[in-house]
Amino acid sequence: MRLEALAAILLSFTLSPAVFAQEAPSPGGPPPASDAAAQPQQGEDVQTLKVNVNLVNVYFSVRDKSGYITNLHKNDCSIDEDKATQTIKNFTQEKNLPLTIGILLDTSGSQQNVLPLEQDAGARFLKEVLTPKDEAFLISFDINVDLLADYTNNAGEIRRAINKASINTGAGTGSVTGHGSARGTLLYDAVYLAAHDKLRQEAGRKILVMLTDGGDQGSQETIKTATEAAQKANAIVYVILIADRGFYGGFQMGYSGDRDMEKLATDTGGRVINVGNNGKKLEEAFDQIQDELRTQYLASYTPTNLKADGTFRNLKIACGKDQKVQARKGYYALAGGGNDKDD
Template sequence: MPTKLHWLAAVALLPCLYAQAPPKPQPPKPAEEDLGPVIKVDVDLVNVFFSVRDKKGGYISNLAKDDLEVLEDGKPQEVKFFTRETDLPLTIGLLVDVSGSQGALIEEERSASYKFLAQVLRKKDEAFIISFGVDSELLQDFTNSPGLLRQGLAGLRLNAGVSGMSPTGSPLPGSGRGTVLYEAVWLAAKDKLRSEVGRKALIVITDGNDVGSRVKIEKAIEEAHRSDAIIYSVMFEDPRYTSMAFGGSSGEGPMRRMAEETGGRVFRVSRKERLEDIYNMIQQEMRSQYALGYVATNQSKDGTFRKVEIRSKNKDQKVQVRKGYYAPDEGDLKKPSKR
């Protein structure tokens, strides 16, 4: 299985004193090499990605900075930069449910996912693929290679194992792991996206039912906030299985919560909207985002959650944005960018 290793180099500068030797003349400095644009990360700058839609659901593409109001914990903030066309890298984590309830859907998930990733990824963008059932598996680490992505998607396979289901298909109370949905989101955000820069999104294809995760949904959402990841929840259900195993209940509530908390949306595959159609909508949204940054008036490094609200002065327009972010702790260390 491919692995991407992130190496951290610690360089210690040791002063050396040569009291008896005169200083050597310094050679002329070579001309600086043009390395292209550099992304400078300011720990005091709060960066927010968001989209704006009209009453009919269409994306608004001509907003200016003065059309918006930004508040943190209810207090107005001064916007330092604002742009619609952002050239920041895009990192996508594709999380696919391969538990017992999804067995009949895997082939469609594989085909539509490949088309989506092949279309949306540009040269500097990357994606990774995780499947989850009774456990989580990294099928493909960070790449923008269509061949490697296809190979990773080829690894999608039923992962039911010992799911804690009764012979009728119903989950047994207090039984083992069955669909570690929240755990997969938590791991993807924490282990894969936390140290990435630029725009980050998790696309989660599932029926929304979690059985056996060792982390709660709150921790999964918290980790998505800490990694600045937007979650797009794609409800894809086999109605025959859902009605049998879960009594007709839907996992849409938790999936909607994860999406709305992080500034994403929830979609549902149906006869009118296929998985491929939903992927096209997600792609359109990611290419229609705005980005803004502000220096928070609250400069405390206390690690608390700060609520963020962006309002359009046009009441007919709806802003889709994450609910907030976690301020850094005083003891946090800056981590070098990997891009």
């Protein structure tokens, strides 16, 4: 199934006013007492009270020199939005909250010799992480972006889809982008489509795990628009940098994509794990992601700035000295919700 023209899903909810029936008055008796508020007389000012609950949800993990910290409470942490301190309303550890996982698999020519490692480690990761209440999907990207497996909680189904993935350089067919040679890697397009078309309408914890060397060629999207799409979907991006040294002339990192991958990951609350072309390190990278998912916190607050003006709000979370907080850098204040905001 191709993802070139995935339709965005728009959900609208209409709240119908409740109608309360009143008991009919008995004939000849006095009129029943009314609990309704007195209606304003003509000419009086009418004031309308509008209640709007607008919670911003932020998932994060905290670690120190000894590892991840799992015993924090609401008073242990603070959240600043655009340097204004916010009041945390809810604070929980969310290791059992349903999880939506998108696996993005680089199947461009540069991954020829490491694809089998990615297939084995990725399938094992999903087998260990997925529970009946979780869902995952699989996307491959090269000169195309393809949905290899749609939402499922069946790890075996994902494994079969991963094993069918193959390297595609487009040899003899030309570039589908029309730019340059046939070899291409639509990395940013894949991130954008996964975040915007697959994850944005999902609730709860959402992560993208991308296995790639970090190089992009021919995408219509950019590092900026791909990052924005992930932030608007409240999706955490983990990038596992895995490279075929032979393809890059013997150098482990013969490209410049690692810097962009660092920005994509850290701005969304994830991180980059560099494994070279080492299968053992690749398995350890997936284990590290599992550990983080088991130690995540969820903090919710009503922002002091309630304007839904579409601007980006910078977030800073602190949980004590010498403790490193891993969280997204901010969110977009979108009209009508988004970013896991409860409106």
